[in-house]
Structure formats: C-alpha cells, structure tokens
Amino acid sequence: MAAHSHHEPHGDDLRAAAQAALERAGEQWTAMRANVYGALSSFAKPASAYDIAEAVSRSEGRRIAANSIYRILDLFVAANLALRVESANAYVANAHPGCRHDCIFLVCDGCGTTTHLDDDSLTGGLRAAADAAGFAAERPVVEVRGRCAACVAQVADRAGSSGQSTH
Structure with a gap:
C-alpha cells in the first residue's frame, strides 16, 4: 500500500x-x-x-x-x-x-517538529527484508532526522543576511 x-x-x-x-x-x-x-x-x-x-x-x-x-x-x-x-x-x-500503518517520522533537529508519514511502500520493503532473513517484524519504525522546511529556510535567511555562503 x-x-x-x-x-x-x-x-x-x-x-x-x-x-x-x-x-x-x-x-x-x-x-x-x-x-x-x-x-x-x-x-x-x-x-x-x-x-x-x-x-x-x-x-x-x-x-x-x-x-x-x-x-x-x-x-x-x-x-x-x-x-x-x-x-x-x-x-x-x-x-x-482507526487506520494502521507502520511509523515513518521526520524529526526536525532544529525545532523538534515531528511529522508522521503514512507510506507503507517503504516499510513494506523493510518487512520483506526482515521476512527474507527469517525475522517477523512486528512494528517497523523509521525515523529520519534532519531539518524541516521552516528551519532550512531560517538557516538560509540567516546565512543570506550575514553574507555567508550556504554551500
């Protein structure tokens, strides 16, 4: 799914x-x-x-x-x-x-905002790999840490206003 x-x-x-x-x-x-x-x-x-x-x-x-x-x-x-x-x-x-999905979280290290995604295609691949290894995955949890769009923009704005390169 x-x-x-x-x-x-x-x-x-x-x-x-x-x-x-x-x-x-x-x-x-x-x-x-x-x-x-x-x-x-x-x-x-x-x-x-x-x-x-x-x-x-x-x-x-x-x-x-x-x-x-x-x-x-x-x-x-x-x-x-x-x-x-x-x-x-x-x-x-x-x-x-009322709807079950595996957990995929995007966790912002800047502001702490956590977004939950419903995309069973990614966790379906994890479940299939676990199954192939003889492991019964009960609750896959995927967490991606990084920066949300607002924090990325804020860093870019600060870098732009101080004349620093964002590369």
Whole structure:
C-alpha cells in the first residue's frame, strides 16, 4: 500500500475516534485514559511521559506518577491511539487511530517538529527484508532526522543576511 491521505479528525472528533479505537481493542475508555489522551493530543510536538504526567497532574489537581502514564501510553501504542518516537522516547497522538500503518517520522533537529508519514511502500520493503532473513517484524519504525522546511529556510535567511555562503 502506498502513501494515501486521510480525513484527520481534531478536538472532540479525534477524542471520539480514539475512544472508539480503544473500545474496539476490547479496552475501557476510563476518565484517566481520557485525561492522558487529552493531554497527549494537546501537545504540538512529541511529549514525554513526564510532560504528560505534569499536564494531567495540573488538570486533576493531584500528582500523577509517570509510571501510570507509561502504562497508559503503552496501551495507547498497542491500540494505535498513540505513536512512539523512539529516538526521543516521546509520544504523539495518532491523528487517525482507526487506520494502521507502520511509523515513518521526520524529526526536525532544529525545532523538534515531528511529522508522521503514512507510506507503507517503504516499510513494506523493510518487512520483506526482515521476512527474507527469517525475522517477523512486528512494528517497523523509521525515523529520519534532519531539518524541516521552516528551519532550512531560517538557516538560509540567516546565512543570506550575514553574507555567508550556504554551500
């Protein structure tokens, strides 16, 4: 399957899609899980369990341990509600939890923005290579580190304004 586009729900629609996906997986949508998902989906960049624990603690008015958050995040990853950015040990809410794809992340080393791509042709090749080696790939994750377009432009602008060459 090659790259394709999705209708990506936001706000209450995203929360409802996540709840439906979790319940299809045979799990309950508890108040704590809803709070963790709400916190996770509010971050513009990948968030650590500690970031999420802090946000949930503020909203609940009591301290929530990161261990509790990790357990919920593991469940969310297994149920496709969240994706784990391995190199950052951080998580992002899956913008379309009803659709499964392997993870391809573009991670900007400048601003931290992480873009998730759905392109199973690349990970299909990885799965085929693993299969040929007798290895059962369960969850391929590809991360490409570099600079997003905005950071590339910003570096070029600074170099241009200081008279430096960008070569």
